[in-house]
Amino acid sequence: MTGSATFMNENPEDPFSPRRAVSAVLDPHGRITGWSERAEAVLGRSAREVLGRVAAGLLVAPEDRTAVDEAAAACRKQGGWSGVLPLRVGDGRRRRFALRVRPLERSGGLTEWLVAGAPAAEAGQWEIDRSVVDGLFSRSPIGLAVHAPDLSILRINRALAGIGGIRAEDARGARIGDFLVAGDAETIEARLRQVLETGEPLIFTEQPCRLLTEPSRERLVAVSAFRMEDADGRVLGVTQLVEDVTDRHRARRRLALLSAAGTGIGTTLDVATTADELASAAVPGVADHASVDLLEQVSRGEEPVADGGGGPVRRTALHGVRPAPDRSALRIGALNTFPPDSPQGRCLATGRAVLEPVVGASGPPAADRGLPRGAHSLVVVPLTARGLVLGCMSLWRSRLPEPFEEDDLTLAGELAARAAVSIDNARRFTQQRRTARALQRRLLPREFPAHPAVAVAHRYVPAGGAAGVGGDWFDVIPLSGARVALVVGDVVGHGIDAAATMGRLRTAVHTLADLDLEPDEVLSHLDDLVTRLAGEQEADGEGPGEEVVGATCLYAVYDPVTRQLCAARAGHPPPVVVAPGGAVELPELPAGPPLGLGGLPFEAAETALPEGSLLALYTNGLVDGDHHDVDDGIARLCRTVARPGRSLEQTAQEVLDALLPARPSDDVALLLARTRTLAPELVATWELAAEATAPSRARQLTAERLAAWGLEELAFTTELIVSELVTNAYRYAGGPVTLRLIHHHRLICEVGDPSSTSPHLRRARTTDEGGRGLLLVAQLAERWGTRHSRGGKTVWTEQLLPGHRD
Template identity: 50%
Template sequence: MPVRAFTRTFWFMGTDAHDFLRDLARGLKTQSDQLTEVVLQHLRSELPEVWRYEDIAALAPVALSEHVDTALDFLERGREMSEVATPPAAIDFACRLAEHGVQISELLRVYRLVHAGLLHLFYEEAGRLTKDPELINAVMITLSALGFEYVDRTSEQAVAAYQRARDRWLQRRLITINEAGTRIGTTLDTTRTAQELADVGTDHLADLVTVDLLDAVLYEEETHPADGSPVLRRIAQSVSDDSRDPAVDSRATHTYPEGSGPAVVLATGKPLRLGIAASDAPTWLKVPPDDSGASGAVGIHSLLLIPLWARGNPLGLAQFCRRQTADPFDDDDLLLAQEISSRAAVNIDNARRYTQERCIALTLQRSLLPQHAPEESAVETASRYLPSGSRAGVGGDWYDVIPLSGARVALVVGDVVGRGLQASATMGRLRTAVRTLADIDLTPDELLTHLDDVVIRLQRAEQRGMDEISATCLYAVYDPVSRVCSLASAGHVLPAVVTPRDAPAPRTVVFPELQIGPPLGLGGLPFETDQFELPQGSLLVLYTDGLIESRARDVDAALAVLSDVLTQAPASLEETCDRLFHALLPSRPADDIALLVARTRVLDADHVATLDLPSDPAVVSEARAFASERLAAWGLEEMAFITELVVSELVTNAIRYGKSPIQLRMILESTVTCEVSDASGTAPHLRRARDFDEGGRGLLLVAQLTERWGTRHNREGKVIWAEQAIPSILAE
């Protein structure tokens, strides 16, 4: 029944309840301040948690006073309920509750308490003004009906304002979380990621944010909750107020006392929200002090301690502090700090894992590369290796210089597809395989064919789901006697060839148009060996594609720059490498680069001696005499006995098992090499001769008397060679 209709019953009883209430409201207007204070005291006792926010505590008396005045004015003038509007301060009060994350149930409870308190005061005042029971009953019924209708209308408007403010608040929180996701973890750098967390925290949540990481996180692969007091390093700090941002010394370590807030958070992985009284600030707040000796904790009244955990492992601790902002942290602030800290922890863990893996891969990579440039009579070399500066990590680029028989040298450069430890390990396997295959003196195309088989076997051995192994390789062999360079490529960029400075024509840079075979790992496709002559003092520049491929310029432009640098290349090969890197590479290259620069040499004619021999056992003595004479010319007479014996065995073996033409060649460099070539493709091998065998001991004798021996094949047949070390006295 409408209130007007309901209360009309009392009109016929001789006294109108509305008139009484009008007089009652008019009389209470002079006591509105006292009414407000009484209800306010009741609210404070019933809802103490709401009053911990200073802005709410300051606004509540104003809002309540406006409510009392509005209610009294409504009763006095007898207005329609549609004319009643919630006081502005009450709307603001509801919005403040929403912004502080106070639940809407608390707002509705405020309205119920205010309604009950005012009704109680009105009932008491009505009982004081009249003793007529019927009038009092009518007034109570009318006042209750009007009060409930008033509370329903004003609370409905306040709830709508609360919801709008709450939606805006939630939207701002989502924006903050999204911004944190964008700003935190922009690089795979642990310190920078921690600083990004601190900066986001001071921009949206706190006045001071510090980030401490466990010392073990920065140096160990895995961490676990530690017994006792873990050692930490402060690596990031940020302030939002006008105070000086304290300096961070990441080299200094510190610990928190057992049982302190930070120690508990680190041990349990659970966050803490603390209120701090100025007179009772814990001593651990001053750890570590800033560079001036003063603590950055001065004035802190509210604190959030958030653990940084990722993948089940503790990483450290983030502290969010308020000192200038008056409001303490609430539960929603705690959830927000946890959200952005958990995201940052994953990024920090990713950064440290990347750093550790990169360091391991780089260490492995460098350990597998040549540690120093070998001294070769065939070439002078200089080399460089530069790891990638991108997030992709260390790759599998490599280079090598391998001494071969006959004073020759192999120059190798390769690139394993992929990044990280797997690429570095694969590179080590392939480099070892190349050295093993080079040791049996295969031609470049045959070597790459065998290396292709190695890669295919590695592919089959890998677990399913792993990236397929693939690589490119360039294998070149330079002979300082003939000045011929034999080269084959398995999907690798071809080298640059630079004519010597003292040539009759001006120095030029040539990119030979040679055949490039398929990358390693495809199988079943052929490789081809190309040959070309190099004048003495030529530069042979081998490199991986990271040197010339860049987003900033195309390959043709990079090759033009490469040519310009090599045309003006200085005498020093080391300086040539430096100039190439400086001209072609950015500060953080996107790919690994391996560079090998070789200057060719030619063996002096008087260091090489050859003798053509017919297929007749009678010429063995002639071969021994030739070797003895050559050693005498070289001043190595003391080596004559062993050399004659070696030459005798090699020539006899060629005459007995080989085909004409037969040739003896002697080479003097750091060793004395005796080579016997013939037209047969059958390779000899060591075997254990039985007691009554007439042969089979020749090669065993050669192996015992020389440093190295072996066989290499060519298009015309084979070469059996043996090297002898020059005695130190003679070598001097």
């Protein structure tokens, strides 16, 4: 604008004014009777040279005579003429002049003509300048104000008068403070004064502008200003241009708020957190107070009903520029039911936004409804996702004087729409995670009964964040012969699918353990099962984006009689063994492939464990972290479990505290077992030759041992069991027979032979002489079974001790 001011000030005077115009007087015959000094200077002809001569013949070239004749005819017809004609100057050149011809009445009825002219370029420039100035004050849409050096108003244009709601003539001599509130007027005057003092222009500076006539209406204007100077550099005042950018500012603010909301809402998959982010995004940018009320079932992570109107809602979030009244109905977590005729009730019932410019016009005062005093305007927008109403957001204004408008309603609707999708996603995730956790709680063991072979402690930690529940599991399974199986496994993936697959694998492990299979055989059967599960998934048409069926597993069997640990693993981290003296080792245990690859063998290894050894079995999530690799994690685990003087429960908790962050990225299963050994006096083992006297010898040895243990009550039934089992081994095995009795919470009888043929129960016919022995054993024993080994088989029975109940 400074450039424009200089441009307009280059020719500030009218070129047709008496001082600047070229002027002459013509008689009725067109002879020159008057010639001004300006005409002499500009046209280069003196008065003596031109007076009395015909102007057309002297000043017009022959080729321009036609144009002059037409102008003369128009002048006589119209009583005057104005236009542009070429004239010859003193050196003979032709120059274009803008001319104005007006009649001069003389006595005697004669008419003379006054001709005023100026160079055409100069006159055209003056017309442009005059049009610009006229346009700025009469037609420009941007406000314009001209101030004297004391900042009093010299002139304002129509646009600024319209902004201020006044007439342009009423502003002359007034000051800015006569129209604006004090603070805004002082700000503007201070900036104009700085322009006057420094000469530095002010360019599009935004500032508030509240009129005295409407102090509650907040406007924003963009002000530009420049200092006015005359040709000598004397300060004449300052001109400012004012543009009302309130709508533009509000639109920009809304876009910025929506952009911030896009990144600030839905940062977690938690319903309450997402609701709080929504309320926080609305205050103070849109409203002074915001609350989010969700249908009760939505707040619990459940599916909303199709018609949510009239149902109870739970206050999930509340934000405000001032604290809300301490009323129970307003507190976060409070359960409320909105009346059907309330704005919230109507919004929930119809799924449409509600705008009430004046709260309280049709109801009790704001304070009586628990709102901050002074709340005067209300907007309620629904939270809708997938066509279902999840709840509503209520916005109030108390500090901001303007009531809500349709633009605010649109903005609130945009915020609510974005948040509703995030809330619905969080609700569905919460529902899925809760279902998966419930499923996993029912699939995982809670407590293990006391076992003579080991004392155990266990922990399960679900993954933090979106990962949630996974497929990690652990188990302690009693086996025959006072042995125990220790199991940990990890199914690929997270969620319900992983938990369900884990349940199937855990059930399969229990079934295989009941068969008394070797650890490597158990893993082979699990591998087949996982392969079948993958085939079922492929048959169901699940694509590569679905959960992948795969798992790792460690299966170990500990025998408290021999103190041997036999284990095999399928792609799982190795166990950690801590000797009673504190020495830590990782047993040499072949890794084996993960379950589900199919066709690859598994290998088992045996390790002798001193009594009181600590065995740590775990899943990969415990040792594989974001800031360290698996080897570092295992090393930290070894250092933690090796600390002496702590119980198993204390050790388990210290392991989690030392190795896991607050929100682990993967779920974790940990199983700690301290080994026990059966006292030698509680175990009796005999080697019997495969001969006819073996059954009687077995009965005798059994009776003597039971007497020594004080179990004479069991002598008769036990002798029958031992006699039948030894007889079968003598008849069908064809080799030496091993008899072992174990006395702990039950009486265990084991008869081993080199044959791999398993005995089977059958019902003998009345004509059969034999075939009833094994049926008799099954009736006398509490449990019985057969387990196979690489050297043959063992048939075992268990009997309850007198006075004991399982």
